[in-house]
Each structure stands twice: as structure tokens, then as C-alpha cells.
Amino acid sequence: MSDTHSHSASFVRETSLPPMAPPATERGIIKWGRENLFATPANAVLTVAALYVIYLVLSGTLPWIFGGLWTTASLAECREILDGRSGACFSVLTDRWQQLIFGFQYPDDGYWRPTLAFLIMLVAIAPVLFFDLPRKMLIITALFPFAAYWLIWGGTIMTPLFALIGCVVGYVVYSKLVARNFALGFFGGVAAAIVTWTIGGAIVGAINPTNTLLEAVPSRYMGGFMLNLMLGVTCVSLSVPIGIALALGRQSSMPLIKWMSVIFIEFIRGVPLITLLFVANVMLAYFFPPGSGVDLFLRVVIMITMFSSAYIAEVIRGGLAALPKGQYEAADSLGLDYPQAMRLIILPQALKISIPGIVNIAVGLFKDTTLVSVISMFDLVGMIRGPILASTDWNGVYWELFGFAALLFFVVCYGISQYSQWLERRLATDHR
Amino acid sequence: MAETAKMQVSDEVAISIQNMNKWYGTFHVLRDIDLTVHRGERIVICGPSGSGKSTLIRCINALEEHQKGKIEVDGTILSSDLKNIDKIRSEVGMCFQHFNLFPHLTILENCTLAPIWVRKTPKKEAEETAMHFLKKVKIPEQADKYPGQLSGGQQQRVAIARSLCMRPRIMLFDEPTSALDPEMIKEVLDTMIELAEEGMTMLCVTHEMGFARQVANRVIFMDEGQIVEQNEPEAFFNNPQSPRTQLFLSQILGH
Numbered sequence: 001m002s003d004t005h006s007h008s009a010s011f012v013r014e015t016s017l018p019p020m021a022p023p024a025t026e027r028g029i030i031k032w033g034r035e036n037l038f039a040t041p042a043n044a045v046l047t048v049a050a051l052y053v054i055y056l057v058l059s060g061t062l063p064w065i066f067g068g069l070w071t072t073a074s075l076a077e078c079r080e081i082l083d084g085r086s087g088a089c090f091s092v093l094t095d096r097w098q099q100l101i102f103g104f105q106y107p108d109d110g111y112w113r114p115t116l117a118f119l120i121m122l123v124a125i126a127p128v129l130f131f132d133l134p135r136k137m138l139i140i141t142a143l144f145p146f147a148a149y150w151l152i153w154g155g156t157i158m159t160p161l162f163a164l165i166g167c168v169v170g171y172v173v174y175s176k177l178v179a180r181n182f183a184l185g186f187f188g189g190v191a192a193a194i195v196t197w198t199i200g201g202a203i204v205g206a207i208n209p210t211n212t213l214l215e216a217v218p219s220r221y222m223g224g225f226m227l228n229l230m231l232g233v234t235c236v237s238l239s240v241p242i243g244i245a246l247a248l249g250r251q252s253s254m255p256l257i258k259w260m261s262v263i264f265i266e267f268i269r270g271v272p273l274i275t276l277l278f279v280a281n282v283m284l285a286y287f288f289p290p291g292s293g294v295d296l297f298l299r300v301v302i303m304i305t306m307f308s309s310a311y312i313a314e315v316i317r318g319g320l321a322a323l324p325k326g327q328y329e330a331a332d333s334l335g336l337d338y339p340q341a342m343r344l345i346i347l348p349q350a351l352k353i354s355i356p357g358i359v360n361i362a363v364g365l366f367k368d369t370t371l372v373s374v375i376s377m378f379d380l381v382g383m384i385r386g387p388i389l390a391s392t393d394w395n396g397v398y399w400e401l402f403g404f405a406a407l408l409f410f411v412v413c414y415g416i417s418q419y420s421q422w423l424e425r426r427l428a429t430d431h432r
Numbered sequence: 433m434a435e436t437a438k439m440q441v442s443d444e445v446a447i448s449i450q451n452m453n454k455w456y457g458t459f460h461v462l463r464d465i466d467l468t469v470h471r472g473e474r475i476v477i478c479g480p481s482g483s484g485k486s487t488l489i490r491c492i493n494a495l496e497e498h499q500k501g502k503i504e505v506d507g508t509i510l511s512s513d514l515k516n517i518d519k520i521r522s523e524v525g526m527c528f529q530h531f532n533l534f535p536h537l538t539i540l541e542n543c544t545l546a547p548i549w550v551r552k553t554p555k556k557e558a559e560e561t562a563m564h565f566l567k568k569v570k571i572p573e574q575a576d577k578y579p580g581q582l583s584g585g586q587q588q589r590v591a592i593a594r595s596l597c598m599r600p601r602i603m604l605f606d607e608p609t610s611a612l613d614p615e616m617i618k619e620v621l622d623t624m625i626e627l628a629e630e631g632m633t634m635l636c637v638t639h640e641m642g643f644a645r646q647v648a649n650r651v652i653f654m655d656e657g658q659i660v661e662q663n664e665p666e667a668f669f670n671n672p673q674s675p676r677t678q679l680f681l682s683q684i685l686g687h
Binding site for chain 2: 324326327329330331332333334335336337340344345348349352427
């Protein structure tokens, strides 16, 4: 049979050909290179030129970085060891590490306190950022501000305790009254909290314990990257809810609320942040009762929060405007009241649209916390420009210090940016 | 069909509108509307665009505010009191031309949201009710999808189920089939016909004249913000009285 087959014109394949790899020029990195780097002669020239530039940059920086010294005690010693060779004096970072992170006045034996607060913060933030985590973790989030305050500032535990009790009392009163009327519940809750805080403040003032578990650290001792993180975290977490309230206020049908929101937003947006910070430093004291001595940290937090909440309000207003009117009507037609419609229907969608804008402002805000160095607060940049560069040991080390500052900020900001992109993908349910 | 339908209508008044007027700025959109709807009655409202028919039914659940006259729904008088408005809205279901489902919630969540938050129904019970009505509109298998994954006809049926989950006593339809492909219109109309046969009080703004003939007790023709003519469907279509109605019918039935 096979004989007849081999002599006939018809053809039957009896064994399958084994698969072969594509030619070397058409696979893997060579194919990629041909398509992307050397597709045309002009393209090839540009590639070579770019490679040369990269070589120039790296040949300068890599020996500088890898030839750097980490253990010298001063710039003079470092230069002596380098002996004209190109190399970084990273030893300024190791020598002044604690100053860069905690500032130069925070008590040495208390460094564990902000460090612990930072670690708890990671746990407290997690359930807010990743909503697949168990909701019970939010209890940690709720308690975190009070615990962190006590850890960082120290002093009597009664201060954060009464602050916490005030919040709880306010919430209980709110939840009792809100069934009748939202405004009644809101203002009742605020009033109850303020009363509790006043009583608590009087009690703490009367006892005035001097011998406390954690040594009290005044705000002016805070510094370094810790101060940037504290300002950044506090201001972002305050300005998002305030921004939402302002955005809703601007859309309100009640003229008083609407115009208050509009005036606040337009005024704050029209003033540079640095001006507001000088106001916080010098003038805000006039607005508080004399002798109350409101803390500089608190004053700066108020100013940065006001500034960024005005911007966030405008971003969220954009998100609200992007929602079709039908969403409001559908929520209304089902009998949802205003707070329910906002919380369940409108804000989840508007905030999702606003994520890129909000994150943009959060990143900007975090970097803007370095501006406090101009009102003589010693944040990371303030520490570098002040105590470290002014010292005889390290006068003249610029690249290493500012490179380090840039790296720290970049890590945090890039993390925020990556998170927001993950969040957008996670929330994409509209299948548009 | 018309005879059996009429027998289901009770004497109880579901909606009573007396001498109602509405203006947009200085433009007089609704003029002296008087309308009484009895429980179990199915009313189809038609008319040229801009005649105020959508505005009329949107006034019934206060999506639009009226400036003069009285609207009484289920014994509750519509005023600017938010408590009354929310009460009426939770008793009156509404379906929109563009469905207006909530795109960030699944089909099931769309249906359970209002019962859970407005009626304070336990979640499990609300989900059972939602599945019951999703079965009724014949899409229980889509319960875990998002609105964006469904066709227009399916979305409109979900919107009907979402309204029904509130166990409304009255249903309003604002051109429910106008944004649909011809193939999908039928599936939505079938759902509405089924609802009508169960005796639901319905007000329906639509240009589906076949639907009007089949289920309506009364057809209302509006023009320039006024009710021009109302009659039983047979008489309305076969023997229109006003010249404006005759012109309208000749235009929409002419081809």
C-alpha cells in the first residue's frame, strides 16, 4: 500500500513535523531590539546617541555612589580618605541619621516612641486603603490618632483619653439625635463633644500630673522626616473629609452654606500656601484666646489642611458634576434621604472619578510640608539646611543630603501613586 | 380585555391632582392639571415632545416641584415637607427612560439598597425579595453582574425590579422604552403588561400605542402643558374628538 502512495501524485502526511523555534532574528530580545531600537537608520543613530548619554551619566554617578564612604566622622575626614577620587560622603547620613529622621531636639531615649507610632500607623491605615481586610481593623484606625498623640508627645495619658471620650460622647449623642433630624444630631454631637473636652481639660489642668509614664515632648522638638510624615498624614486625612463637605456645601441649595463654602474655597485658593504658613506662624495667635498658646504644630496643620481641602473640594466638585442627573433622581425616587443618597450613591461614584485628582493633591501636599522649614520648623529640609549644613563637620555636603531627601520623598509619593492606580483598577466596575 | 381591566379598578383614589400648575422660570409648563387616578387604574399619557407629560408624572413623586394647586398621593398631600416627600417616594416606584441603575453596585445590590436603607429590611430578607422580583422580570441569573454588563432591555427590567422591591402601591414609567432597540422593547413591555395584569396602579408616559390599547383603562393626550383629551383606549384611538389629538394620532399611527 505504501508503495502505491509514494508513486502516486496525491500526498498524505504520515508523521507530523516537529515544531521549530523561529529564526534567531525573529525572537526574544533580538526581535525586540530590531523593532524598537534599530528599526530605521535614524532610529539606530538615536539609539546609539542615547546609549552614549546614559554611559556618560552612569560613568559619573556610579563610581560616586559605589565609591562612597559611610563611616567617616566629618566632611574633612571623608575628603582626606577619598584623596581626590570621586566618591560620595554618605557618612553624613549615618552620622546624622537620627537628626534627619527625628530632628535634633527629640529626646534620644524616646526614639522608639515615634517609631512605634509609625508602625501602628501602617496597621491603622491598612483597612482604610485595602477594603478587603476585615472591617474590625477599623477599630485600630479609630484609636490610632489618640495612641499616636500619646506616644509622640507623651505627657499625661489623660489628655488623649479625654479627647477620645469626647469623641465617643459626641458620637453617642449624634446617633441618638440623628434619627430625628440630621442637623440636630450633628450640632448636638459637636456640642456634647466640646462640653466633654472642656470638662476633661479642666480636670487635667486641676490635677496637672508632673510624673507621667512618657516624658512630655513639646511640639518645637519635633523635626526631621518624622515631622513631614506627621504633617502629611494628619493634613491628608483631615482635608479629604473637609474637602468632601466643602464640595457638597458648594452644591447645597441652602444659600448660607453655599456662599460660605464658595467664599472659603475661592479665598484659600487665591492665597499662596507660604503666606498662610507665615500667618500660622505669626498672626494666627491673635485669633485664639489670649494665653491659650495654641501649638505651632496645630496652627500649621490647620493652615495646610485649609489649603489642601479647598483644592480637594474643587476636585470632588468635578467628580460630582460628572455624574448624570439621573443618578440623583433615581436615588430620590427610591425614597433615600439626602445623607443616604450622598453616602450610598453619589459620593462612591464621584470619589471614584476624583481619585487621580485627590491623589495628585495628596502628593503635592506631602511635598509642600517641606515649606514649614521657612517658618523655622526643622523638618527634613529644615534639618539639612539648618543644623547639619551649618555644622563645622558637614558644611558643604549638598548632593548626598538633598539626594537622600529626594529619595525619601520619592519612595513615599511613588507608593501613593501606585496605590491610586491599583485602587482605580479595583474600583472599575462600570465596564465602559 | 378592557372589560376585565375595568372591573379591577376600585373606587379608592390613589392620586388626586387638583388645579396643578408649574412654571420653569416664566415658562408655564403645566396648566390647570386636574387628574384623579383610582387604585388599580392603568393610565397611558401621550403627546408631542415638550407637552409636559414627563413633567406631570415627575411632579407626582416630587422630582419636580409644582408651584400651584394640590397633589395628593395615597392620602399624603405633597408639600415642601421633606418627610412627606420621602414617604411618597418610598410608596411610588419610578422607571426612567435611561434606566438610571447605580453602576457601582451589582444588580442585586441595586435592588436591595432602598429596602435596606429606607425600609430597614434585614439584608437577607431584602435579598430574597430582590431575587423574587428578579425572577419575575426573568433575569435572576444576572444578579451578581454590574449594570454595565447588561443589555438595555435587561437594564430596564432590573430598574422595574428595583422599584418593585420597595413594594410600591403606584408605579410611574417615564418613556421606559424610548432608549431601547426595537428587539428589546418587547421584553420590557411584556414585563409591564404582566405587572398591569396583577392590578398595579400605573401611570405610563409612552408612545407604544399597542401597549396603550392592550392594558390602559384610560389614555390621556397632552399638549402645551394641558390635558387635551382623555378617554378609554378604544374610543380614544377610534374616535378622537379634538383636532389636535386627531393630528397627533394620524402622525404616529400613519406609518
